[in-house]
Structure formats: structure tokens, C-alpha cells
Amino acid sequence: MSNAAFPPMVRVVRDPEADAEAKQRPLSMALVRRLWALMKPHTRKRNLLTVLVVLRSMQLPALAWAIGAVINGPITRGTQADGGQFFAIVMGAVGVLILAAITQVTFIYRQRLALELGESVVHDLRGQVYEHLQQMPMQYYAKTKTGRIISRITSDCDSVRVGVQDVLFVSMVQAGQMVGAALVMAWYDLPLLAVVVAMSPVMWLIGRVMRSRLSKAYREVQESFSRVTATIAESVAVIRVTQALAREDVNADLFRELTSDHAQYNMNTVRAGGQLMPLLELTGQVSMGLVLVVGAYRAIVVADPMPVGDLIQFWFLVGLFFSPIQVLGNQYNQALAAMAGAERVFRLLDTPPAWTDVDNACELPPGVRGDLSVENVTFAYEPGRPVLRDISFSAPAGSMIALVGETGSGKSTLTNMIARYYLPDSGIVKIDGYDIRQLTSKSLAHVVSVVPQQNYLFTGTVGENIIAGRDGATADDAIAALRSLDCEWLIDDLPEGLNTQAGSRGGRVSLGQRQLICFARAVVANPRILILDEATSAVDTMTEVRIQHALERLLESRTSIVVAHRLSTIKSADQILVFDHGQIIERGSHDELLDQSGTYATLYERFVSQSIPQSRSR
Numbered sequence: 229m230s231n232a233a234f235p236p237m238v239r240v241v242r243d244p245e246a247d248a249e250a251k252q253r254p255l256s257m258a259l260v261r262r263l264w265a266l267m268k269p270h271t272r273k274r275n276l277l278t279v280l281v282v283l284r285s286m287q288l289p290a291l292a293w294a295i296g297a298v299i300n301g302p303i304t305r306g307t308q309a310d311g312g313q314f315f316a317i318v319m320g321a322v323g324v325l326i327l328a329a330i331t332q333v334t335f336i337y338r339q340r341l342a343l344e345l346g347e348s349v350v351h352d353l354r355g356q357v358y359e360h361l362q363q364m365p366m367q368y369y370a371k372t373k374t375g376r377i378i379s380r381i382t383s384d385c386d387s388v389r390v391g392v393q394d395v396l397f398v399s400m401v402q403a404g405q406m407v408g409a410a411l412v413m414a415w416y417d418l419p420l421l422a423v424v425v426a427m428s429p430v431m432w433l434i435g436r437v438m439r440s441r442l443s444k445a446y447r448e449v450q451e452s453f454s455r456v457t458a459t460i461a462e463s464v465a466v467i468r469v470t471q472a473l474a475r476e477d478v479n480a481d482l483f484r485e486l487t488s489d490h491a492q493y494n495m496n497t498v499r500a501g502g503q504l505m506p507l508l509e510l511t512g513q514v515s516m517g518l519v520l521v522v523g524a525y526r527a528i529v530v531a532d533p534m535p536v537g538d539l540i541q542f543w544f545l546v547g548l549f550f551s552p553i554q555v556l557g558n559q560y561n562q563a564l565a566a567m568a569g570a571e572r573v574f575r576l577l578d579t580p581p582a583w584t585d586v587d588n589a590c591e592l593p594p595g596v597r598g599d600l601s602v603e604n605v606t607f608a609y610e611p612g613r614p615v616l617r618d619i620s621f622s623a624p625a626g627s628m629i630a631l632v633g634e635t636g637s638g639k640s641t642l643t644n645m646i647a648r649y650y651l652p653d654s655g656i657v658k659i660d661g662y663d664i665r666q667l668t669s670k671s672l673a674h675v676v677s678v679v680p681q682q683n684y685l686f687t688g689t690v691g692e693n694i695i696a697g698r699d700g701a702t703a704d705d706a707i708a709a710l711r712s713l714d715c716e717w718l719i720d721d722l723p724e725g726l727n728t729q730a731g732s733r734g735g736r737v738s739l740g741q742r743q744l745i746c747f748a749r750a751v752v753a754n755p756r757i758l759i760l761d762e763a764t765s766a767v768d769t770m771t772e773v774r775i776q777h778a779l780e781r782l783l784e785s786r787t788s789i790v791v792a793h794r795l796s797t798i799k800s801a802d803q804i805l806v807f808d809h810g811q812i813i814e815r816g817s818h819d820e821l822l823d824q825s826g827t828y829a830t831l832y833e834r835f836v837s838q839s840i841p842q843s844r845s846r
């Protein structure tokens with residue numbers, strides 16, 4: 229078999245979702261409107277900022293006008309008279325200085341407010357995205373890459389922040405400045421303004437031609453960065469496998485490929501952006517030259533000559549009119565990134581959870597017994613490929629059901645139905661006669677707890693991990709939970725007792741200890757129904773005995789559904805359900821099933837032959 233048959237273990241290649249995003253329009257008014265709406269909770273700040281933006285955009289043209297007025301007024305009169313204009317010139321200069329000072333103060337406050345607003349918006353947005361993600365059912369997480377989810381909340385939200393802080397308000401100032409400058413130019417000399425305005429479409433056209441190239445380049449940069457972050461996330465998650473298979477060098481090469489791709493895309497944007505600015509500047513300089521020629525004609529040749537002061541003023545104003553085109557060109561780069569980021573964030577926010585609590589969902593009444601019944605449940609992850617077919621059974625309160633069967637036969641999927649991680653396509657799951665679809669998620673979570681096969685410990689101490697099972701639980705509850713499992717000794721075994729740091733990978737906690745901590749967490753939650761996917765991790769015999777004992781204590785007096793891998797667990801079950809290709813093919817107690825000499829008996833024989841010899845007894 230050729231190696232090409234296997235994709236690389238750690239590398240996130242282009243995905244269709246990302247390619248679809250790359251085809252979308254970069255700048256959209258709908259997105260800008262939505263970004264604007266994000267500022268609604270900060271309306272006062274936004275309005276104040278808008279006022280400052282308008283002020284700031286008018287101030288520079290006003291400054292140019294004021295300088296022109298001093299030249300045309302007292303200075304011109306002074307050159308014709310005897311120097312008696314000195315006081316007027318000084319007053320004019322003071323006026324210009326005051327205006328300049330106000331302009332700079334406005335600039336400082338505009339910038340500060342824009343920063344505050346940007347931070348507030350991104351804070352709210354990240355909160356919204358996080359909250360939204362919390363509501364997404366398992367289905368979403370099963371289909372979406374972790375790195376991609378992280379990018380939404382980090383780099384994409386950050387692009388939105390830059391969009392608000394820099395692009396939006398700076399663009400407004402620059403556009404306002406163009407309008408202000410044009411108005412003052414129109415006041416002085418319309419024909420000369422016509423020359424200036426006539427040059428603008430040329431600049432606009434150059435910008436437009438470059439725009440599509442830049443747009444593509446920026447999207448590729450973001451996508452390639454997403455691939456890099458997704459790969460890092462995946463690499464960290466599977467580092468043990470990587471090291472066990474000695475694939476460090478192979479993966480490092482694959483990663484290097486990705487980063488050099490990313491660098492290449494970055495270079496493309498620099499190249500495209502680098503051509504845009506010189507072209508715009510050259511057009512601006514040509515335009516200034518044209519204004520000089522036409523201005524000189526109007527100041528010297530025509531019958532009603534334009535005062536030289538007006539021409540100087542015009543020169544300033546042309547600069548004020550053209551410089552925003554260049555700044556806007558720069559802003560456009562960032563605007564594209566902001567649009568791409570905002571588009572993705574909004575798309576995520578607009579993706580409704582596949583399902584939520586029904587209207588008028590109810591709470592289970594107090595004193596839940598924990599009677600569980602599963603009636604004719606059928607389910608497919610993908611249409612047309614059913615994974616569960618017409619599953620029915622009941623688990624009276626306090627009983628234990630063991631699910632056994634070949635790998636991929638649907639055991640975990642059934643537990644997903646009971647925990648309501650997924651909704652059945654047909655059929656009903658009931659607790660104490662209540663259809664779980666009609667219950668609030670909170671109420672269901674109080675009654676049903678899941679201890680998955682892969683024990684997950686949150687970053688924090690062991691104690692914090694145990695009391696995470698219930699709001700308001702205390703350290704005493706954690707100790708009581710361990711005591712109820714006969715595991716109080718664990719506190720002494722851990723280097724810092726309950727204060728030992730656990731972390732997502734459980735750095736200072738062994739595999740067996742992690743299992744027990746997760747059991748204790750389930751005890752603190754104290755659910756009436758416990759779903760347990762037994763961990764199959766190899767632990768030493770002593771730990772195995774302790775885990776088994778703790779497990780018995782954990783399952784005592786509650787309804788339990790156990791995807792069972794230990795013979796002792798299977799044998800002590802009240803009912804064993806044997807799964808095959810999504811169906812229950814046998815059911816009964818251990819002895820009953822052995823007597824049937826069917827699939828269970830075969831599985832059992834295989835199990836026993838692989839286990840320690842003393843397990844052979846019935």
C-alpha cells in the first residue's frame with residue numbers, strides 16, 4: 229500500500245468552508261451597519277466620538293483657510309502699506325495657533341475615545357461569541373475544527389476591534405476632511421477645484437484595480453493563519469501520539485510548510501499593498517503639478533486674477549484633499565481584514581444552535597426517582613446512515629444497565645441520546661415519565677451526569693475540579709465525596725492534597741487519580757442518573773482494585789447506564805444490552821445471556837480469554 233493513501237497526521241489542509249469564505253465580497257455596507265450597531269450599548273461614547281470626528285475633519289481645512297486669510301488680509305495689506313498691520317498679523321498668527329492647539333486636543337480625545345470604544349466593542353463581541361458557542365450542541369463541535377473556533381474568538385474579533393478603532397473613525401475623519409477641503413476650495417475658486425476633482429477618479433480607479441488583488445491576498449493570509457493555529461491546537465492535543473510514533477520531524481516539516489505558505493501569502497499582501505501606495509502618491513503629485521500650472525494661469529494671465537494668497541491657500545487645500553485618498557488607501561488594507569473577520573464572526577453568531585430548549589420547557593419536579601425509559605429511538609449522524617435503530621429498554625430507578633458490543637455498534641451514541649447531546653430522529657427518552665425534549669437543559673443536567681471515557685480535568689486545583697460538579701459546593705463537599713468513594717487517601721497521595729494543580733492534561737495527576745477525581749466530581753453533582761463510559765486505560769492492579777471499588781460506591785443507589793469494559797461491572801449489571809450495528813440483539817442478566825450461548829457468550833469468551841485467568845468463573 230502506498231503512503232499516499234494516508235493523509236498527514238497533523239496538518240490542517242485547505243477546507244471547503246474556508247474556500248467558500250474566500251469568494252465573498254470584501255467590503256459590504258451591511259457589515260459596516262452591523263458593526264455600527266455593535267456600538268449601540270456605548271451610544272454616548274459613539275456620539276461623542278462622531279462629534280469629535282466631524283470637528284477634526286473640519287479643523288485642518290479651517291486651519292488652511294485661517295492661514296490664507298492672514299496672508300490675504302493683514303500680510304498683503306502690510307506689503308502695500310507702511311507696516312501698521314503688525315498687530316493684525318500677530319493677532320492672526322495667535323488665532324491660527326489657538327486653532328492648531330484645539331485641533332491637536334481634538335485629535336488626542338478622538339483617538340482615546342476610539343480606542344475605548346474599540347475595546348468595549350470587542351469585549352462585548354467576544355462575550356457574545358463565547359456565549360453562543362456554549363449553546364451550540366455537540367453536533368457543531370463534532371464538525372468544527374477547534375483551531376477554527378479559537379480563531380473566531382481571537383484573531384477575527386481582533387480584526388473587528390481594529391476595524392472600529394482605526395478604520396471606521398479614521399476613514400470618517402479623512403472623508404470629512406476631503407469634503408471640508410473641497411468646500412473651502414469651492415468658496416475660493418471653482419474652476420481650480422474642478423481640476424482637483426477631475427483627478428480624483430484616476431486615484432479611485434487605481435485603488436479599485438488594486439482592491440481585488442489586495443482583498444484576495446488578505447483573505448489568504450487570514451486563512452493560512454487559521455490553518456497554522458488549527459494545526460498548533462491539534463499538534464498539542466496529539467503530542468503523546470506524535471512522540472510515541474516518533475513523528476516529530478515529519479510533523480515539524482509539515483508545520484514548516486504551513487508557516488512558509490503563510491509567509492508567502494503575507495509577502496503577496498506586502499507586494500500588492502506596496503504597489504498601491506506609490507501609484508496613489510504619484511497620481512497626487514501629478515495632480516498638484518496640474519493645479520500649479522492652472523493656478524499660475526489663473527493668477528497671472530486671466531483678466532480677474534486670483535490673489536496669490538488664495539493660490540497658496542489652495543495649495544494647502546489640495547494637499548488636504550489628496551492626502552486622505554492615500555490614508556484611505558492604507559485603511560482599506562485594514563478594512564478588508566476587518567470585513568473578513570467580522571463576516572466570520574457574524575456568520576458564527578448567525579448560525580443558530582441546531583436545537584435549543586423547546587418553548588415552555590419545564591423543570592423536573594423535586595424528588596426525581598430516576599426511572600429511565602428509551603422508546604423506539606432511531607438516530608443517524610448523517611442522513612441515510614442510521615447508527616441507532618429502534619432502541620427500546622427501561623431502567624427502573626436505581627438499576628444498572630451495561631451496554632456491550634463491538635466497537636462502533638452505537639453504545640456511546642445511545643448515551644448521547646440520554647444526555648440529550650443529540651436529539652433522536654424518532655422515538656422518545658423519558659425520565660420519570662417526562663419526555664426529556666420537554667425539559668430545560670438545566671433541569672436535565674441536574675438529573676443526568678456523564679462521566680466520559682476520556683477524563684477531563686479543568687485548569688485549576690483538584691479540589692476545584694471536584695466541586696465543579698455543583699454550584700456552591702465547598703471543599704468539605706469534595707472531601708465528603710472522596711470519603712463516600714472510600715478514596716479519602718487520595719488527598720494524602722497528591723503532592724499538595726486538594727490544592728494540587730490538575731490542568732487540562734492533568735500534569736501532576738496520574739491516570740488512575742484522574743478517574744477517581746472525575747468520580748468524585750460526579751458524586752458532588754449527585755445525579756439520579758449517571759452515564760459512565762468506563763475508561764480502558766491501563767493502570768496497575770492496586771489502582772484498578774481501588775477504581776473498581778470506587779465505581780461500585782459511585783453507582784450505588786442511582787440509575788446508571790454504563791458502557792462497560794470491566795468484567796466486574798458487566799457481571800454486576802441488572803441488565804446487559806448487547807449492541808450490534810445500532811440494534812439491541814440480546815438483553816438480560818449475565819447468567820441469562822450466557823445460557824443463550826449467543827453473541828454475548830462469544831464476546832464474554834473472548835473477553836475472558838484476554839483477561840486474567842481467575843476471571844473465568846461465572
Ligand SMILES: Nc1ncnc2c1ncn2[C@@H]1O[C@H](COP(=O)(O)OP(=O)(O)OP(=O)(O)O)[C@@H](O)[C@H]1O
Pocket residue numbers: 370609610615633634635636637638639640641642
Ligand atoms: N459525530 C459523529 N458523526 C458521524 N458519525 C459518528 C459520530 N460519532 C460516532 N459516529 C459513528 O457512529 C457509529 C457508532 O459510534 P459509537 O461511538 O456510538 O460506537 P460505540 O459502540 O460507542 O463504539 P466504541 O465502543 O468504540 O466507543 C460509528 O460507526 C461511528 O463511526
